[in-house]
Amino acid sequence: MLTFTLRRLLLAIPTLLVISLVIFLLVDLAPGSPMSEIPLTVPPDVRRKMMEALGADQPVFVRYVLWLRQFFWVEPATLFDGWFGTNWAGGEQRILSWQSRAPVFTIIGQRIPQTLTVIGTAYLVGVMIALPIGIYSAYRQYSLFDQLGTLFAMIGFSVPTFFSGTLIIIIFAVTLGWFPTKYDTNLSVTDWPSFVKQLQQMAMPVMTLGLANAAVISRYMRSSMLDNMGMDYVRTARAKGLTERVVVLKHVLRNSMIPVVTVIALGIPSIFGGAIITENLFGVNGIGAALIGAIHASDLPMVQTLAFIFAVLIVSFNLIADVLYGLLDPRIRYD
Amino acid sequence: MKLKTALLGAACALSFAPAAFADRGTDGEVKFTFPQAVSIMNPFLSSGTKDVYAASLVLEPLAGFDADGVIIPKLVTEIPTLENGGISADLTSITWKLLPDLKWSDGSPVTADDAVFTAAYCMDPAGGCAQLSKFDGVAKVEAVDASTVKVTFTGPKPNPYTAFVGALSPILQKAQFAACQGAAAPTCTDPNNMPIGTGPFKVTGFTVNDTVTLAMNDQYRDPAKPAFASAVIKGGGDAEGSARAVMETGEFDYAWNTQIPPDSQASMTAAGKGEFVVAFGTLVERIEMNMTDPDPALPEGERSTAKHPHPFLSDIKVRTALSKAIDRQILSDVGYGAGGKPTCNVVPAPDAWASDNTGCIAQDMEGAKKLLDEAGWVPGADGIREKDGKKLHVLYQSTVNPIRQDFQALIKDWWTELGVDVELKAIDPSVFFGGDAGSPDTFQKFYADVEMYANNSDGTDPETYLSQYQCVNAPSPENQWQGENMNRFCDPAYDAKVKVLTTTVDVAERQKIAKELNDMVTKDSMTVIPLVHRGTLSAHSNTLGGVKINAWDSEMWNVADWFRVK
Numbered sequence: 001m002l003t004f005t006l007r008r009l010l011l012a013i014p015t016l017l018v019i020s021l022v023i024f025l026l027v028d029l030a031p032g033s034p035m036s037e038i039p040l041t042v043p044p045d046v047r048r049k050m051m052e053a054l055g056a057d058q059p060v061f062v063r064y065v066l067w068l069r070q071f072f073w074v075e076p077a078t079l080f081d082g083w084f085g086t087n088w089a090g091g092e093q094r095i096l097s098w099q100s101r102a103p104v105f106t107i108i109g110q111r112i113p114q115t116l117t118v119i120g121t122a123y124l125v126g127v128m129i130a131l132p133i134g135i136y137s138a139y140r141q142y143s144l145f146d147q148l149g150t151l152f153a154m155i156g157f158s159v160p161t162f163f164s165g166t167l168i169i170i171i172f173a174v175t176l177g178w179f180p181t182k183y184d185t186n187l188s189v190t191d192w193p194s195f196v197k198q199l200q201q202m203a204m205p206v207m208t209l210g211l212a213n214a215a216v217i218s219r220y221m222r223s224s225m226l227d228n229m230g231m232d233y234v235r236t237a238r239a240k241g242l243t244e245r246v247v248v249l250k251h252v253l254r255n256s257m258i259p260v261v262t263v264i265a266l267g268i269p270s271i272f273g274g275a276i277i278t279e280n281l282f283g284v285n286g287i288g289a290a291l292i293g294a295i296h297a298s299d300l301p302m303v304q305t306l307a308f309i310f311a312v313l314i315v316s317f318n319l320i321a322d323v324l325y326g327l328l329d330p331r332i333r334y335d
Numbered sequence: 336m337k338l339k340t341a342l343l344g345a346a347c348a349l350s351f352a353p354a355a356f357a358d359r360g361t362d363g364e365v366k367f368t369f370p371q372a373v374s375i376m377n378p379f380l381s382s383g384t385k386d387v388y389a390a391s392l393v394l395e396p397l398a399g400f401d402a403d404g405v406i407i408p409k410l411v412t413e414i415p416t417l418e419n420g421g422i423s424a425d426l427t428s429i430t431w432k433l434l435p436d437l438k439w440s441d442g443s444p445v446t447a448d449d450a451v452f453t454a455a456y457c458m459d460p461a462g463g464c465a466q467l468s469k470f471d472g473v474a475k476v477e478a479v480d481a482s483t484v485k486v487t488f489t490g491p492k493p494n495p496y497t498a499f500v501g502a503l504s505p506i507l508q509k510a511q512f513a514a515c516q517g518a519a520a521p522t523c524t525d526p527n528n529m530p531i532g533t534g535p536f537k538v539t540g541f542t543v544n545d546t547v548t549l550a551m552n553d554q555y556r557d558p559a560k561p562a563f564a565s566a567v568i569k570g571g572g573d574a575e576g577s578a579r580a581v582m583e584t585g586e587f588d589y590a591w592n593t594q595i596p597p598d599s600q601a602s603m604t605a606a607g608k609g610e611f612v613v614a615f616g617t618l619v620e621r622i623e624m625n626m627t628d629p630d631p632a633l634p635e636g637e638r639s640t641a642k643h644p645h646p647f648l649s650d651i652k653v654r655t656a657l658s659k660a661i662d663r664q665i666l667s668d669v670g671y672g673a674g675g676k677p678t679c680n681v682v683p684a685p686d687a688w689a690s691d692n693t694g695c696i697a698q699d700m701e702g703a704k705k706l707l708d709e710a711g712w713v714p715g716a717d718g719i720r721e722k723d724g725k726k727l728h729v730l731y732q733s734t735v736n737p738i739r740q741d742f743q744a745l746i747k748d749w750w751t752e753l754g755v756d757v758e759l760k761a762i763d764p765s766v767f768f769g770g771d772a773g774s775p776d777t778f779q780k781f782y783a784d785v786e787m788y789a790n791n792s793d794g795t796d797p798e799t800y801l802s803q804y805q806c807v808n809a810p811s812p813e814n815q816w817q818g819e820n821m822n823r824f825c826d827p828a829y830d831a832k833v834k835v836l837t838t839t840v841d842v843a844e845r846q847k848i849a850k851e852l853n854d855m856v857t858k859d860s861m862t863v864i865p866l867v868h869r870g871t872l873s874a875h876s877n878t879l880g881g882v883k884i885n886a887w888d889s890e891m892w893n894v895a896d897w898f899r900v901k
Contacts, residue, residue: 031769031774031776032766032769033768033770033771035768036766036767036769037383038383039384039791040768040819041793041799042468043819044770044819045817046467046468047817049463050464050465052463053521054463093522097374097543100374100375100543100544101375101524101527102543103524106543107544110543169579173583174584174606182569182580185542185545186546186548280571281572281576282572283569283571285372285546285571293571296765297374
């Protein structure tokens with residue numbers, strides 16, 4: 001097991017290097033320029049000087065090597081310095097966003113909490129809605145409840161969040177006036193009223209995303225339950241005279257959960273990635289909103305760094321899932 | 336004398352008192368929402384309007400413009416003019432006198448050195464200053480004494496109100512930015528995000544591309560202002576969402592740039608919580624005609640260059656016919672509603688500078704058809720006009736934008752009715768405006784017959800803007816496709832007139848020349864066919880008083896006077 005993990009970890013290094021190069025080249029080759037958002041009243045020679053000041057006129061290879069150095073040396077060193085008061089980074093240039101001239105990692109640090117609270121809660125809510133729907137739909141296949149559950153899932157699948165989000169805003173914010181349409185990022189939860197406020201402003205984005213998440217997971221849960229319901233061991237359990245409750249919730253559910261847990265686990269990196277449309281719609285300043293803003297402004301360092309972080313997360317969560325398999329299921333052995 | 340001034344001041348204060356003006360900081364918080372979030376608070380490092388407007392709450396120039404485009408003093412005692420001796424007789428220098436006892440929000444005095452430093456900061460060749468053109472022709476900036484700034488130009492400058500005038504060219508505090516000059520400019524994150532200023536507010540918190548929180552500036556020069564104790568600018572989302580937050584839910588007081596479809600404007604106004612305000616600057620949505628041949632069969636480097644005149648657009652009759660076939664009123668109503676009006680000028684405002692050219696507004700389809708007949712383009716078997724076996728085929732490009740695609744579709748209909756075969760193309764704005772010399776789709780390369788976008792003049796004086804249409808400014812391989820004369824319009828008479836404009840001092844005379852230049856590129860030659868004069872549409876809550884929207888400076892130019900309607 002340990003050898004396997006070590007081998008996979010070592011293999012991840014060249015994989016990530018290749019991914020970083022591909023991301024860098026793809027983002028760089030994409031058309032667009034950081035100067036495109038600047039008004040036309042700014043003359044061309046001033047634009048050229050601004051590009052030079054950003055370092056955007058350097059050849060792509062030079063910028064790649066510089067970025068690698070900043071990502072793997074300067075940024076960790078700066079972080080270390082921040083913790084222990086050392087001076088490893090020596091004031092070297094960190095990765096700066098072209099749009100805001102602020103260090104990319106500072107921006108990410110500011111945004112991660114919002115993404116984790118809002119998107120994370122939405123994911124949790126989605127899972128909590130999806131599991132009962134999936135279980136009961138499978139148990140009472142083709143019943144009215146199952147049909148309604150299918151309808152719910154189809155709506156969640158097929159209605160895009162920019163539509164459902166706007167609809168939710170019009171119902172709950174404009175007509176009913178219950179929730180604010182813009183997320184207030186400066187709100188700090190200190191007492192009961194501010195906690196209520198936080199809940200209110202989270203309600204609509206969580207609803208929007210929760211619907212989409214629940215739709216997907218409830219379908220997985222339902223089909224996995226159906227697969228197990230017809231198995232011999234279920235018949236045996238019933239023949240033993242166990243109650244339906246025990247049969248479904250102990251025998252069937254436990255076995256059905258294995259693939260569903262995998263799906264849920266592999267969805268976790270996407271929480272860090274944020275939700276581009278929903279965050280933008282409700283003014284949640286999370287990672288997704290940062291990414292789309294950076295793409296619009298052709299802020300290459302920001303896009304490259306974020307895309308690479310997502311790659312790291314996906315590679316590591318895949319590794320974690322593989323290792324967990326071995327731990328959970330005794331039939332799987334890697335050695 | 337002193338007693339008299341004091342008495343006058345007291346009298347003024349008394350007379351203002353009943354006018355419901357609140358004292359400083361008594362009206363709570365004013366909340367702004369911008370559809371694009373604020374990235375940086377230093378206008379010298381970003382000319383994005385969102386950043387410039389946000390910074391204008393904190394940083395101030397020596398002088399600004401009011402809602403009518405008239406220059407007004409901000410940090411100075413008066414506007415320097417030839418009459419009061421502030422501008423030298425030979426027009427080579429301008430001298431500003433700072434207000435006495437002026438303080439930065441940290442309590443330190445504002446001195447002429449700060450202005451001198453600001454000029455050096457922006458003019459540093461390694462700094463990449465976005466407002467460098469404000470310092471065009473500036474030879475030196477010096478501090479005559481602690482409160483006198485003298486700007487000397489390299490030659491006579493008929494319009495010296497560029498450096499330190501308007502929200503694009505504020506004064507930075509030397510003490511704060513001293514270590515941020517040149518190559519270090521972008522790395523100074525804290526000063527760039529939380530600059531110390533003289534404005535009615537000071538920054539208390541800044542989250543990149545999200546929120547700016549501000550508190551009133553205790554050192555502000557008017558002790559009774561601002562009425563609001565704090566301000567917050569929340570960015571992100573879209574225009575629709577920003578407008579809704581003011582007009583329908585009432586969560587915010589002011590939304591900048593709420594450019595939404597006319598029917599949404601009407602339904603949101605009906606909610607009764609706020610109102611839309613519109614400021615007409617100089618922004619004109621226009622179709623630019625390519626005077627050179629964009630034929631893909633031509634070798635690279637010769638395509639769309641002066642070497643090959645356009646096969647049919649070089650004929651003024653064809654250009655005029657294309658313009659006559661367009662109904663500008665419909666375009667304006669469909670696309671912009673209250674935020675637009677039809678125009679025939681590239682310089683549509685201020686009124687004193689705008690030509691009285693309205694000939695293009697009424698659509699004249701029959702006249703257009705007649706012109707094409709005269710030019711020898713007659714309808715073929717398929718209804719498409721042809722001449723010498725060549726079809727009248729137009730490639731019409733613009734950027735990806737819902738309103739522009741509506742315009743393209745409408746204009747295509749009219750041109751098709753005229754007998755023109757129209758091919759539409761929509762390009763991503765970041766490519767179209769990106770200026771990448773390697774891309775075939777930039778608006779400078781203009782590999783199409785006509786293209787549509789919006790452009791405007793910076794400030795009230797259109798000299799720089801009009802000089803863009805000189806022959807030398809045509810983008811070509813020789814200048815790496817950088818240049819602002821997209822049409823490749825080239826008329827020696829125009830160039831000569833621009834030269835005259837640059838040396839003319841008398842304002843009335845300047846206005847006359849500007850109108851003539853405007854007419855030369857529009858109605859006389861139909862090189863540019865203006866469509867819609869676009870305003871900026873913003874929304875403010877009914878509970879917010881004192882808003883006077885301004886197209887010539889920051890929209891928040893008078894934020895110190897804003898108050899809560901009770």
